[in-house]
Amino acid sequence: MDLWDVIVVGAGAAGLAAARHAREQGASVLVVNKGLVGRTGATITSGGGVSVAGSTLIALGLEADPADTEEVFIRDMLKSGYYLNDQRLVESIVSGIGEELGYLIRRGVRPRISKRAPGHSSGRGVGIPGPDMQKAMTSAALDAGAQFREDFFSAGLLQNDGAVAGVAGLDRRTGEIEAIPARAVVIASGGTTSNWRLRTAPEELTGDGHAMALDAGAELIEMEMLQFLPCCLVAPEIWRGIQFPWTIGPQAGVRAWLLNKYGERFLARWDPERMELATRDVVSAASAAEVYEGRGSPNGGVYLSWAHLPRDILDNFPSWSKGYKDWRYQGFDMTPLVERIREGHAIEVAPAAHFSLGGIRVDVHGDTGVPGLYACGEATGGVHGGNRLSGNAGSQVLVQGRQAGLAAARAAQSNKAGAPAQNWDALKEQIEAPFQRERGVAPVEVKQRLTAIAENALGPVRTGKAMTAALEEVRDIRRNVLPRLASRNRDPRYNRDWSDALECAAGVPVLEAALISAIGRSGSIGAHQRRDIPGVKAPLEHSIVRRQNGELAWRAQPVEFPIFAPAA
Amino acid sequence: MRIHIRLARSGANSQITSYDLPPAAEAGISAKSWEGASVSTALQYLQRAVDPRLAYVLSCRRGLCNVCAARIDGKVQTACTTPLHDGIVIEPARDSLLLRDTVVELSLVRKARIGASTPLPRVD
Numbered sequence: 226m227d228l229w230d231v232i233v234v235g236a237g238a239a240g241l242a243a244a245r246h247a248r249e250q251g252a253s254v255l256v257v258n259k260g261l262v263g264r265t266g267a268t269i270t271s272g273g274g275v276s277v278a279g280s281t282l283i284a285l286g287l288e289a290d291p292a293d294t295e296e297v298f299i300r301d302m303l304k305s306g307y308y309l310n311d312q313r314l315v316e317s318i319v320s321g322i323g324e325e326l327g328y329l330i331r332r333g334v335r336p337r338i339s340k341r342a343p344g345h346s347s348g349r350g351v352g353i354p355g356p357d358m359q360k361a362m363t364s365a366a367l368d369a370g371a372q373f374r375e376d377f378f379s380a381g382l383l384q385n386d387g388a389v390a391g392v393a394g395l396d397r398r399t400g401e402i403e404a405i406p407a408r409a410v411v412i413a414s415g416g417t418t419s420n421w422r423l424r425t426a427p428e429e430l431t432g433d434g435h436a437m438a439l440d441a442g443a444e445l446i447e448m449e450m451l452q453f454l455p456c457c458l459v460a461p462e463i464w465r466g467i468q469f470p471w472t473i474g475p476q477a478g479v480r481a482w483l484l485n486k487y488g489e490r491f492l493a494r495w496d497p498e499r500m501e502l503a504t505r506d507v508v509s510a511a512s513a514a515e516v517y518e519g520r521g522s523p524n525g526g527v528y529l530s531w532a533h534l535p536r537d538i539l540d541n542f543p544s545w546s547k548g549y550k551d552w553r554y555q556g557f558d559m560t561p562l563v564e565r566i567r568e569g570h571a572i573e574v575a576p577a578a579h580f581s582l583g584g585i586r587v588d589v590h591g592d593t594g595v596p597g598l599y600a601c602g603e604a605t606g607g608v609h610g611g612n613r614l615s616g617n618a619g620s621q622v623l624v625q626g627r628q629a630g631l632a633a634a635r636a637a638q639s640n641k642a643g644a645p646a647q648n649w650d651a652l653k654e655q656i657e658a659p660f661q662r663e664r665g666v667a668p669v670e671v672k673q674r675l676t677a678i679a680e681n682a683l684g685p686v687r688t689g690k691a692m693t694a695a696l697e698e699v700r701d702i703r704r705n706v707l708p709r710l711a712s713r714n715r716d717p718r719y720n721r722d723w724s725d726a727l728e729c730a731a732g733v734p735v736l737e738a739a740l741i742s743a744i745g746r747s748g749s750i751g752a753h754q755r756r757d758i759p760g761v762k763a764p765l766e767h768s769i770v771r772r773q774n775g776e777l778a779w780r781a782q783p784v785e786f787p788i789f790a791p792a793a
Numbered sequence: 794m795r796i797h798i799r800l801a802r803s804g805a806n807s808q809i810t811s812y813d814l815p816p817a818a819e820a821g822i823s824a825k826s827w828e829g830a831s832v833s834t835a836l837q838y839l840q841r842a843v844d845p846r847l848a849y850v851l852s853c854r855r856g857l858c859n860v861c862a863a864r865i866d867g868k869v870q871t872a873c874t875t876p877l878h879d880g881i882v883i884e885p886a887r888d889s890l891l892l893r894d895t896v897v898e899l900s901l902v903r904k905a906r907i908g909a910s911t912p913l914p915r916v917d
Binding site: 255260261262263264265266269270355356363367370371372373374375396398399422427428429460461462463465466467555556557667669673712713714716718719721722 | 823826829831840841847848850855856857860871873874876892901902908
């Protein structure tokens with residue numbers, strides 16, 4: 226069997242950046258992806274582009290504000306992240322993005338510089354549509370000579386005396402369980418948002434990489450921090466999680482009103498100055514609080530209304546009338562919705578799980594601390610602290626991808642012999658178990674339970690009572706239900722029940738880690754907002770989870786301020 | 794609502810199977826009616842509640858990634874953005890790319906793929 230220098234798990238922009246950079250160092254690189262490369266993953270759905278300091282843009286020959294230095298950009302990220310960010314990661318991304326953007330431009334990507342992205346103090350948003358980014362990164366990795374395994378579900382890390390020695394998983398097409406040995410592994414499997422019911426991101430982001438990393442001994446950081454995107458559609462079903470109302474409302478600066486079922490503009494209680502134009506974490510928390518307190522709409526949202534504005538305002542807004550030809554938004558024709566708005570109807574909207582701010586803990590080289598294990602992109606945590614500004618994920622995935630790819634290539638070089646896996650038999654048995662089990666619980670039922678738990682306990686506003694009950698339920702599922710998951714389908718090929726079972730096995734530790742992190746924080750900060758103890762602020766501490774003697778253990782660690790300290 | 798799906802489990806012997814969907818409220822989907830739901834939601838429901846062997850793919854749910862492409866009422870479209878209606882006919886996007894049921898080969902990296910040639914699986 227081939228021994229690869231570097232295996233990259235995941236093929237979004239982060240994974241493909243890691244693959245290209247590792248390959249350019251001479252490493253042999255295999256990218257393994259749960260779905261199809263160039264199609265699955267969150268990159269394709271991103272609309273924000275890439276944030277770059279003005280001074281960096283000027284150095285690339287682009288027009289920008291010279292007063293927008295790297296320092297100003299770093300300060301913006303820390304301020305929006307409530308100073309919970311890992312400042313070294315922030316600095317690495319801000320100073321490293323110019324080189325990666327320059328590479329994309331040389332490959333023919335045409336960036337569009339935005340005037341002022343929301344929350345940024347300067348016009349540093351470089352617009353690159355998600356599909357363009359995904360295409361450029363895919364062809365870059367192909368050209369560099371990376372090779373690929375598709376429809377391969379990575380479910381465990383091979384290890385030798387604690388060091389990572391490859392990946393074990395399921396070929397979803399053939400139903401074969403395989404061990405693929407490697408000298409170093411980079412996890413780039415994206416966030417965990419598929420464990421929430423209403424979400425903007427694609428189906429496959431269940432946190433498989435997080436679960437593997439935990440099992441291998443890595444730490445997770447800030448797992449309770451989940452970014453919600455406000456004003457997403459809740460009905461009809463086909464449009465659930467689509468952000469269209471946000472883009473023709475508050476995001477565009479249009480003064481649409483958010484109303485509860487009594488017609489009150491509830492943001493007056495949260496941000497009387499900016500109201501609906503407040504930052505997205507505030508709008509999300511305010512909307513969720515209305516639902517939580519019984520003032521929501523029939524489908525579990527609130528109302529977004531343009532009725533006080535001229536009927537034709539939507540037709541006279543150049544910023545989208547150009548972008549949305551015939552009201553096409555992504556793959557949908559939104560004309561029926563626009564017609565309803567023109568007729569004066571309010572639209573039901575709710576915050577949707579959008580981006581995992583927490584994740585696998587890494588240093589600036591993507592090093593997890595476990596020998597041979599690296600991680601990058603949305604799978605990692607700590608970059609954005611308690612909230613993320615638009616476009617900053619694009620910068621994160623490109624720079625972290627490079628760093629992790631380079632570090633993994635270096636690690637592979639100093640590990641020429643490779644090492645045999647000691648845990649292959651155990652992993653194989655674990656992956657095979659739900660398929661072998663003749664009778665038990667249908668995995669899809671557990672998936673639905675998990676998303677309901679996340680929605681109830683880990684939404685934009687939270688209570689101690691709901692989180693404690695949820696933790697009990699998740700632990701019960703771990704102990705009593707996961708060992709009974711059984712595929713109802715005896716054919717190993719294209720077996721949805723089987724892959725659902727593996728996704729449940731990842732979702733359970735992801736939610737358990739998020740819940741113990743959330744409960745560990747003694748108050749509110751950033752995306753973690755306690756509704757039952759209003760006004761109680763959490764101290765500036767990282768929330769860290771690792772596996773100890775089989776159980777997940779939580780600890781707090783004070784945030785360091787090597788670059789900027791928050792104003793006293 | 795009655796929908797028709799051409800399931801390809803054994804190569805040339807693919808055939809149309811018709812399904813009567815129960816009222817949406819009883820199906821455990823987050824929709825009040827099937828008309829407001831997508832073809833992908835129906836496939837998910839059928840795999841969950843009727844035929845656990847049914848193979849389907851779904852990723853972005855917004856018509857960007859195209860993994861769910863199928864021939865719907867004779868036209869190739871993304872299942873996730875196509876609303877259901879009574880009598881809808883769902884077929885593989887192209888028979889020559891068929892892998893299983895409505896799943897077809899849509900890889901963009903075939904030339905650099907390990908284990909690239911996976912034949913259409915046969916089921917007894």
